[in-house]
Amino acid sequence: MHLKYESTLREPLVDGVKDYHKVTEDIIGPIEAKPGKLWYVGFFISLSLLAFGVFSVTWEVYFGTGVWNLNKTVGWGWDITNFVWWVGIGHAGTLISAILLLFRQGWRTGVNRAAEAMTIFAVMCAGQFPIFHMGRVWMAFFVLPYPNTRGPLWVNFNSPLLWDVFAISTYFTVSLLFWYSGLLPDFATVRDRAKTKLRKLLYGVASFGWTGSTKHWQRHESLSLVLAGLSTPLVLSVHTIVSFDFATSVIPGWHTTIFPPYFVAGAIFSGFAMVNTLLIITRKILHLEDYITIGHLDAMNRVIVLTGSIVGCAYLTELFMAWYSGSQYEFAEFYKYRAAGPLGWSYWIMMTCNVITPQVFWFRKMRRNVMVSFIMSIIVNIGMWFERFVIICTSLYRDYLPSSWTYYRPAWPEVGFYMGTFGLFFTCYFLFAKYFPVIAVAEIKHVLKTSGESFKNDMTKYDQESAEKFAHDLEHAH
Secondary structure, three states: OOOOOOOOOOOOOEOOOOOHHHHHHHHHHHHHOOOOHHHHHHHHHHHHHHHHHHHHHHHHHHHOHHHOOOOOOOOOHHHHHHHHHHHHHOHHHHHHHHHHHHOOOHHHHHOHHHHHHHHHHHHHHHHHHHHHHOOOHHHHHHHOOOOOOOOOOOOOOOOHHHHHHHHHHHHHHHHHHHHHHHHHHHHHHHHHHOOOHHHHHHHHHHOOOOOOOHHHHHHHHHHHHHHHHHHHHHHHHHHHHHHHHHHOOOOOOOOOOOHHHHHHHHHHHHHHHHHHHHHHHHHHHOOOOOOOOHHHHHHHHHHHHHHHHHHHHHHHHHHHHHHHOOOHHHHHHHHHHHOOOOOHHHHHHHHHHHHHHHHHHHOHHHHOOHHHHHHHHHHHHHHHHHHHHHHHHHHHOOOOOHHHOOOOOOOHHHHHHHHHHHHHHHHHHHHHHHHOOOOOHHHHHHHHHHHEHHHHHHHHHHHHHHHHHHHHHHHHHO
């Protein structure tokens, strides 16, 4: 009896003629080979950026936050803009892994591993900004509510800034566990193929003695579902709490109830764009076009156009509420200072990048064009950075008193710190691409027989033969 699990009309998730051995060779092969010139060039650039970032941060810690161009009106500036931006980028990985796993979406298998790694590296970058923004970085442990000898001095549990500490540390921990537990079967595969004793030892330790027994797979499945269940509310809660940093204040342009869903949609929007950026480069350099297919890019671009439209709707809602509220300060904030003030250029960059340009993805041809996807993924993240800049800086640079109005531009240590986080992010990603399987081998093998191109062709052929046989039998019966 021929069993069929998936419609032959659906696009294959794995292109080409593949068997289990070929899948292993294609994905594990780049780890065992020496990296190419492109890898070394990229890694060197990343390390250079990281070194400049370390220098900029050291400068800021030595001389104090006064070296940043913060002033009495704009007290947050680039630092918190970058914090919110990096946290947003970290959202797509857990969303792809957890929510799409719970909804049994097969297309996540080609992209989930790299997306999860991206989440971890992005959260590592994000967490640094609030710590260094404190100024006295050696006092950073004061934000943790632990039993201490400080008497009545405790953290302010009413502050969303403290909720950030809980939310982001929990999110990082669960994402790390989810990512690492998924790597165990693949580490065991690398261990079993290792040629040197050192590689065998290191990958053996990393795989925690995985043997691939039924019991191991059973526990692996159970753990994945539990972590997916924990991660799903975290995806929604983390950026909701980040939005409360603004929404619980009384500053015009901030105190709005639309912020939590608007921030979550924006985070998924920017996160999926960054996944596209990384995967398009990765599939090209490591020759993984058969596993990260055009269908995967199409699916991610659909999410981008959906979340981009939600974000655009939120922008229009803000403008409507500023007019409808009748508050002169709210109206002035949105219509005079944000859209038409000295920093108005940043508002229109945000609107163009986030609302207008993603609409090209309504066209199937554009969604499936690799170059268009790559350029759009960068445009979207530029737009999302400007969204955070607009929310923070244009809400602060015009105070109630004209005497305290000011214009904000970053100093070199602020720019250097931001560039340094890019260095950290890409250094980690290059090391990940070299020593870890970029695609989940075990999960690709799981979907291969139902969604691989060669197996789908066999199914189609079988269906045609069955139909012809049935027609033939029917004819003879008459």
